[in-house]
Amino acid sequence: MTSADSHETRQVMIRLEKLTKHYPGQQRNAVDGLDLDINEGEIVVLVGPSGCGKTTTMKMINRIIEPTSGRIILNGEDVTRTDADQLRRRIGYVIQQTGLFPHMTIGENVATVPKLLGWDKSRTDARVDELLNMVNMDPEIFRHRYPKQLSGGQQQRIGVARALGGDPTVLLMDEPFGAIDPITRDRLQNEFLRVQSEVRKTIVFVTHDIDEAIKMGDRIAIFKEGSQLAQYDTPEQILTAPADDFVAEFIGRGASLKRLNLSYVGDIDPRPWPTVSVSTSIAEARETLRNAAESALIVVDEAGRPHSWVSPEELNRAGEGSSLKEIGQTPRAIVEPRATLSDALNELIAARYAVTLVVDDTGKLQGVVDIEQINDSIRSMRASAVTEARASLGGEP
Amino acid sequence: MSFLEFLETRSSDMVELGLEHAAVVGLSVLLATIIGVTLGVATYQRARARGMVLAITGAILTIPSFALFILLLGPLGLGWPPTVVALTLYGLMPVVRNTITGLRGVDPAVLEAAKGMGLNRRQRLLRIELPLAWPVIITGVRVTTLVLLGITAIAAIINGPGYGEFIFTGLARVGTPVAVNLVLAGALGVMILAVLFDILFYTVRKLTTSKGIQ
Ligand SMILES: Nc1ncnc2c1ncn2[C@@H]1O[C@H](COP(=O)(O)OP(=O)(O)OP(=O)(O)O)[C@@H](O)[C@H]1O
Ligand SMILES: [Mg+2]
Numbered sequence: 130m131t132s133a134d135s136h137e138t139r140q141v142m143i144r145l146e147k148l149t150k151h152y153p154g155q156q157r158n159a160v161d162g163l164d165l166d167i168n169e170g171e172i173v174v175l176v177g178p179s180g181c182g183k184t185t186t187m188k189m190i191n192r193i194i195e196p197t198s199g200r201i202i203l204n205g206e207d208v209t210r211t212d213a214d215q216l217r218r219r220i221g222y223v224i225q226q227t228g229l230f231p232h233m234t235i236g237e238n239v240a241t242v243p244k245l246l247g248w249d250k251s252r253t254d255a256r257v258d259e260l261l262n263m264v265n266m267d268p269e270i271f272r273h274r275y276p277k278q279l280s281g282g283q284q285q286r287i288g289v290a291r292a293l294g295g296d297p298t299v300l301l302m303d304e305p306f307g308a309i310d311p312i313t314r315d316r317l318q319n320e321f322l323r324v325q326s327e328v329r330k331t332i333v334f335v336t337h338d339i340d341e342a343i344k345m346g347d348r349i350a351i352f353k354e355g356s357q358l359a360q361y362d363t364p365e366q367i368l369t370a371p372a373d374d375f376v377a378e379f380i381g382r383g384a385s386l387k388r389l390n391l392s393y394v395g396d397i398d399p400r401p402w403p404t405v406s407v408s409t410s411i412a413e414a415r416e417t418l419r420n421a422a423e424s425a426l427i428v429v430d431e432a433g434r435p436h437s438w439v440s441p442e443e444l445n446r447a448g449e450g451s452s453l454k455e456i457g458q459t460p461r462a463i464v465e466p467r468a469t470l471s472d473a474l475n476e477l478i479a480a481r482y483a484v485t486l487v488v489d490d491t492g493k494l495q496g497v498v499d500i501e502q503i504n505d506s507i508r509s510m511r512a513s514a515v516t517e518a519r520a521s522l523g524g525e526p
Numbered sequence: 527m528s529f530l531e532f533l534e535t536r537s538s539d540m541v542e543l544g545l546e547h548a549a550v551v552g553l554s555v556l557l558a559t560i561i562g563v564t565l566g567v568a569t570y571q572r573a574r575a576r577g578m579v580l581a582i583t584g585a586i587l588t589i590p591s592f593a594l595f596i597l598l599l600g601p602l603g604l605g606w607p608p609t610v611v612a613l614t615l616y617g618l619m620p621v622v623r624n625t626i627t628g629l630r631g632v633d634p635a636v637l638e639a640a641k642g643m644g645l646n647r648r649q650r651l652l653r654i655e656l657p658l659a660w661p662v663i664i665t666g667v668r669v670t671t672l673v674l675l676g677i678t679a680i681a682a683i684i685n686g687p688g689y690g691e692f693i694f695t696g697l698a699r700v701g702t703p704v705a706v707n708l709v710l711a712g713a714l715g716v717m718i719l720a721v722l723f724d725i726l727f728y729t730v731r732k733l734t735t736s737k738g739i740q
Binding site for chain 2: 222291
C-alpha cells in the first residue's frame with residue numbers, strides 16, 4: 130500500500146471548499162478558490178514564497194480572518210458562519226511571536242482555554258502540569274514564573290502547551306519556530322514531533338522554509354502566488370517527483386541530501402562499539418581496547434550514559450592509580466533516535482572517530498552510527514522512491 | 527508670630543482642611559477615573575472618536591480654573607458640588623489620554639493570541655487589555671491627582687473645601703504679618719498631601735500591577 134492510499138482511507142478533519150479571501154483595496158484575491166482536504170491526525174505544512182497567502186489561508190480556518198467566500202468544514206460540520214469564539218476554543222493556535230500573556234504566570238497562560246471551557250480547578254491544574262511536562266518544562270520550576278523570565282525557546286514551548294490546553298482536535302501553527310536560533314529550532318522541532326506522536330492532533334503548520342516543511346510534514350502543500358496549489362503530497366514524493374518547475378525550483382538543490390531529513394536515527398540499528406564503565410580500572414580498559422578492532426573506547430557512567438572517549442595514547446599515559454573518570458575527551462557527536470539522518474551526518478562529519486553516538490531518551494548509550502550505515506539507508510530510500518514513482522506512472526490510464 | 531508657632535496654634539485647622547482637601551480631590555479623581563477610563567475604552571479603537579475625545583478633554587484643561595468655578599456657581603451654587611464637577615472635568619484628560627495610550631500599546635500578537643484562544647471581546651478587554659494597560663492608566667490617575675491638588679486650592683473662591691481657605695484669607699489680608707503665614711501654611715498643606723498621594727499611588731501601583739509586567 131502506498132502512502133497516498135492510506136491518506137484516502139483516513140477521515141477528513143478539515144475541508145476547505147473554494148475558500149477565497151479578498152482584502153479590501155487589493156487588486157487580486159490573497160487566496161483564490163482554494164480546495165484542500167486535511168486528514169485527521171496528520172501534519173500538513175503550507176509552504177511557499179512570501180505573500181503567497183499561507184497565513185491568510187491558515188487564519189481563515191479559525192476565522193481570525195473571515196473568508197470572503199467558500200466554506201470551511203471542520204469534522205463534517207460547516208463552521209463558516211458559526212460562533213467564532215466557540216470555534217476557536219476547539220482549535221489550538223500558535224503564532225511566531227508566541228503572544229503569551231505577559232501579566233499571567235506560565236500556569237495561568239496554559240490554563241486559559243480550560244478556564245474558558247469551564248473546567249474545575251483540579252482538572253485544570255492537572256492539565257497544566259501534564260502539558261508542562263509534555264513540553265519538557267518542569268511544572269514545579271516554571272508554573273509560577275512569568276513569560277519574561279523565560280528564554281525564547283521556552284516561551285515557544287509554552288505557546289505550544291497553551292494551544293493544547295483545551296485538548297483541541299486541530300492545531301494551527303504559523304511559523305512557530307521562525308524566530309528561534311537554528312540549534313534551538315531543531316530541538317523544538319524534534320520535541321514537537323515527539324509530542325505529536327503522543328497527541329496525534331490534526332495540524333496545519335505554516336512555514337516558508339522548505340527544509341522545515343520536509344521535516345515536519347506528513348504532507349506538504351506548496352503554494353504559488355494567490356494560494357494556487359502547486360503540489361500537495363508527501364515530502365518523499367515532492368522530493369522525488371516535483372510536479373513542475375516551480376516546485377523543483379522551490380525545493381532547490383540537494384533534494385537527495387534533503388531526503389536525509391526524512392529518515393530517523395531510530396530507523397536504523399545502531400552498531401555496537403567497545404564500551405567500558407567509568408569504574409573499570411585502567412589496566413582492564415587497556416585489555417579491552419587491545420582485544421577490540423576499534424581505535425578507541427567509549428566510557429559510560431553508572432547510568433550507561435556516554436562519559437568520554439579514551440584513546441590508546443591516553444590509556445598509556447595514565448598512571449596506574451588514576452581513574453577513567455579523569456582521562457579522555459567529552460564526546461560531542463551525540464544524537465537521539467528522533468534525530469534525522471541529516472543531523473547524524475552533520476555530527477559525524479565533525480566527530481573525532483567518524484561515528485555518532487546514539488542515546489535513548491534517558492541519555493543511555495545505544496550504539497553508534499557511521500557513514501556506511503547512512504549510505505546504505507540513502508540507497509534503499511532512493512530505490513523505494515524510484516519504485517513508487519514507477520508505480521504511479523504505471524497506474525495512470 | 528513665627529511660622530512654626532502659627533502652625534501650632536492652627537494645627538487642628540490644618541488637619542481639618544487637609545482632610546477636606548484630600549476628600550474632595552479623592553472623590554473627583556475617582557469620578558474622573560471612572561468617566562475617563564470609560565471614554566478611553568469606548569474610543570481607543572476608532573481614530574475619529576479618539577481624536578475628538580482627546581481634543582475636548584484637553585480643551586477643558588485650558589479653561590482658567592477661576593472662570594470655570596464662577597461659571598458653575600450659577601447652576602450648582604457654592605461649596606462641594608461645583609468644586610467636584612469642575613475638578614472631575616479637569617481630571618479627565620490625563621486619564622483618558624493614558625487609557626488610550628495604554629490600550630493601544632498592548633502587543634498585537636498578545637491580542638491575536640487571545641482572540642485565537644477564543645476569548646470574546648469582553649473577556650479580551652477585561653482579562654488582557656485593561657490589566658496590561660493598567661500601569662499606564664494608573665500613571666494618568668496620578669498625574670490627574672497632582673493637577674487637582676493644585677486646582678482645589680482655587681476652589682475656595684466658591685467656598686469650596688480645602689487649603690484654599692487659608693490661601694484666600696491670606697490674600698484678603700495682604701500686608702498684615704499673618705498673611706504670609708496663612709499662604710505658606712496653605713501651600714505647605716497641599717505639598718504634604720501631594721507627597722502622601724504619591725506614596726499611596728506608588729503602593730497601589732505596586733500592589734495592583736502583575737509582577738510579570740513590572
Ligand atoms: N490585512 C491585510 N490587508 C491587505 N492585504 C493583506 C493583508 N494581509 C495580507 N495581505 C496580502 O495578502 C497576501 C497574502 O498574505 P499572507 O500574509 O497570507 O502571506 P504569507 O504567505 O503568509 O507570507 P509570509 O511568508 O510573508 O508570511 C499578500 O499579498 C499580502 O500583502
Ligand atoms: Mg505569513
